[in-house]
Amino acid sequence: MSSPVFVALDTPDLDRAKAIASRVKAHVGGIKLGLEFFMANGRHGVHDMAAIGLPVFLDLKLHDIPNTVAKAIQALGSLEPAILTVHAAGGRAMLEDAKAAAPAGTKVVAVTMLTSLDGEDLHSIGLSRDPHEQVMRLTELARASGVDGIVCSGAEVKAARAVWKDGFFVVPGVRPTDGHHGDQKRVVTPRQALDSGASILVIGRPITQAANPDEAARAIEATL
Numbered sequence: 478m479s480s481p482v483f484v485a486l487d488t489p490d491l492d493r494a495k496a497i498a499s500r501v502k503a504h505v506g507g508i509k510l511g512l513e514f515f516m517a518n519g520r521h522g523v524h525d526m527a528a529i530g531l532p533v534f535l536d537l538k539l540h541d542i543p544n545t546v547a548k549a550i551q552a553l554g555s556l557e558p559a560i561l562t563v564h565a566a567g568g569r570a571m572l573e574d575a576k577a578a579a580p581a582g583t584k585v586v587a588v589t590m591l592t593s594l595d596g597e598d599l600h601s602i603g604l605s606r607d608p609h610e611q612v613m614r615l616t617e618l619a620r621a622s623g624v625d626g627i628v629c630s631g632a633e634v635k636a637a638r639a640v641w642k643d644g645f646f647v648v649p650g651v652r653p654t655d656g657h658h659g660d661q662k663r664v665v666t667p668r669q670a671l672d673s674g675a676s677i678l679v680i681g682r683p684i685t686q687a688a689n690p691d692e693a694a695r696a697i698e699a700t701l
């Protein structure tokens with residue numbers, strides 16, 4: 478079975494992204510390309526990265542009116558990423574139209590609550606629910622909208638999986654040890670995320686900023 482780890486290649490530098498992907502290829506199951514990479518390299522960069530031979534997760538976190546999101550997904554043309562993100566807060570019509578616009582082989586997953594946020598952040602944007610309640614509410618919305626799954630933290634994935642048995646659960650905010658969390662606030666270890674029901678884990682800086690990225694990826698793989 479291939480590794481559940483998708484390495485987040487958060488860099489604008491195509492050559493650096495290629496170099497890290499090539500180094501860690503044996504220890505990860507896919508690569509995740511986000512806004513930083515896409516803004517710098519566009520569709521052609523994604524196409525180049527796909528040539529490495531690992532599944533591509535395109536993490537664009539689309540959030541706009543339904544027509545705009547659907548047209549943006551259609552504009553990806555032949556890229557056909559394995560996974561594509563939209564924001565669940567875009568609402569039911571946007572989620573339905575995103576799924577309808579995506580290629581059949583692309584899993585559309587809805588971001589519920591960014592792992593860089595906590596309860597205080599929710600309150601500061603006018604939401605009185607706690608993170609667990611917010612994630613569960615958006616999980617129900619995503620399931621009812623017909624998308625393939627959600628992005629949530631490892632703290633909520635067990636409860637989300639319980640109400641959506643065949644959903645696809647993406648867990649970022651993963652740290653191998655109790656070390657530096659950076660901007661992530663809802664954090665678990667790779668083992669905890671998998672034991673709680675994650676389908677895949679997204680891990681960036683613990684691998685890409687390591688002195689030896691392939692050794693870091695191998696060490697994480699050994700814990701799974």
Ligand SMILES: O=c1ccn([C@@H]2O[C@H](COP(=O)(O)O)[C@@H](O)[C@H]2O)c(=O)[nH]1
Nearest residue numbers: 485511590591592649650679680681682
């Ligand atoms: O809620 C979310 C959704 C997406 N992400 C993305 O995952 C990686 C995490 O990188 P680390 O370096 O392991 O923190 C990054 O690309 C985010 O855009 C997330 O962290 N949380």
